[in-house]
Amino acid sequence: MSRNPEFKKKPPFILIVDEDASRRGLLVRAMQNEEYGVFEASNGEEGLKRARECKPDLVLLDADLPILDGFECCGQIQSMMGETAPAILMMIVGNDNAAIDRAFEAGATDFLSKPIHWTVLRQRVGRILASRWAIAQLQRQIQREHLLTEQLERANQQLQRLALIDRLTQIANRRYFDQHLSQQWNQLAREESSLSLIMCDIDWFKSYNDTYGHQAGDECLQTIANLLSDSVKRAGDLVARYGGEEFAIVLSHTDTKGALQLAESIRETLKERAIPHKNSPINDVVTLSLGVASMIPTPKSSANKLIAEADDALYQAKESGRDMTCLAQSTAT
Known part of the structure; x- marks a missing residue:
């Protein structure tokens, strides 16, 4: 042989x-x-x-x-x-x-x-x-294939993660926000518990970019993303970049009072950071306008209602002079 x-x-x-x-x-x-x-x-x-x-x-x-x-x-x-x-x-x-x-x-x-x-x-x-x-x-060969399978699974997980993360700020992106908010809405509808949403917008950000350049603008976005992330710790909560200079914070099991307290804490903390903004019409540092909405989800409604109310509250804050927190009118009543 x-x-x-x-x-x-x-x-x-x-x-x-x-x-x-x-x-x-x-x-x-x-x-x-x-x-x-x-x-x-x-x-x-x-x-x-x-x-x-x-x-x-x-x-x-x-x-x-x-x-x-x-x-x-x-x-x-x-x-x-x-x-x-x-x-x-x-x-x-x-x-x-x-x-x-x-x-x-x-x-x-x-x-x-x-x-x-x-x-x-x-x-x-x-x-x-x-x-x-x-x-x-x-x-x-089986061991090699097993190793390759594990590597492929890790790569797929990483790709999935990257697909849900904003590249600049390294926080959740709009897609992740939509998924998470929907999940929380359905869960809290079953539990009949409060869900709050804070919408944040950097005041006069275009002016900031024009004054300091886009690199400084990116660094400003990263700083605020980190500040927001540091303010939110619980597993059911989420900080996301909603678009451009706008951020969103989902707060599970949180009522109006808790959401307002957090929003004001974030606004004051950012002002204490004293990021220069010499051409801002309202202040010489970077500031935030914030809109807050809270409700108890129901199976027959959708999270879009919460987004609309938080967005209306943010618009109210901007129309009222910026650098402030406003509560959605339906929530306030």
């Missing part, structure tokens, strides 16, 4: 365990002629030790060993080495069916009748090693 060319890169190791020194010598020479790496042991206990040390690919094991016979030695090798156990070719006198059954029960891969037919020996050793090599290759 022709040997696998892959063996030339790393010759398989064979452990020969046989008390008969003359036969063991013949086996050693036969395997060395096949260019296998060869180890040898004269009894079962030594065979166990050598198997543990050299980790062979195949053990040629005589069944008729003293003290620890080949069947017991075979079983102990399998138990000791587990998944890394070598193939075991048991050498049995004649065609003793009982001995053959014991060999397979002990975990042997195949058997070889004594006296040994050398052509049969070479063929069986070659076949067993080629089979083990093919299985090892298949396992490595």
Whole structure:
């Protein structure tokens, strides 16, 4: 049987365990002629030790060993080495069916009748090693494919994440906002609990961009996004870039009072940051106008109503002079 060319890169190791020194010598020479790496042991206990040390690919094991016979030695090798156990070719006198059954029960891969037919020996050793090599290759291929699958899944997750994140500010984008608000609306409709929305708009942002340049404008957007994110901590809440210089904050299980307190805290905190805005008609630092709306969702209505009311409140804040927080009229009543 022709040997696998892959063996030339790393010759398989064979452990020969046989008390008969003359036969063991013949086996050693036969395997060395096949260019296998060869180890040898004269009894079962030594065979166990050598198997543990050299980790062979195949053990040629005589069944008729003293003290620890080949069947017991075979079983102990399998138990000791587990998944890394070598193939075991048991050498049995004649065609003793009982001995053959014991060999397979002990975990042997195949058997070889004594006296040994050398052509049969070479063929069986070659076949067993080629089979083990093919299985090892298949396992490595499966591992590679598993790794590639994991990498692909991580890449898909990353792509999905990127599809929901605003690239400039690294907070949720409008698409993520729409999904999250809808989910919260449906959940809180079942719970009959309050849902609030804060719409924020940077005052006179076009003037800021014209004065300081678009890079400074981008940095301003990033600063405010970070400020908003730092203000919202709960799992059901969300800060999103709604569009341009406008942001939205979804507040789960939050009533009007809580939403107003947060909106005012954000507005005052931004003013304390004192980001210069020398051409603002209302202040010499960057400011925010905010609109707040709160309601208890119902199954028969949609989140669009909450968005419309928060947007109306924001428009009211801008029309009333900016740098202020206004509450939706329906909420106020």
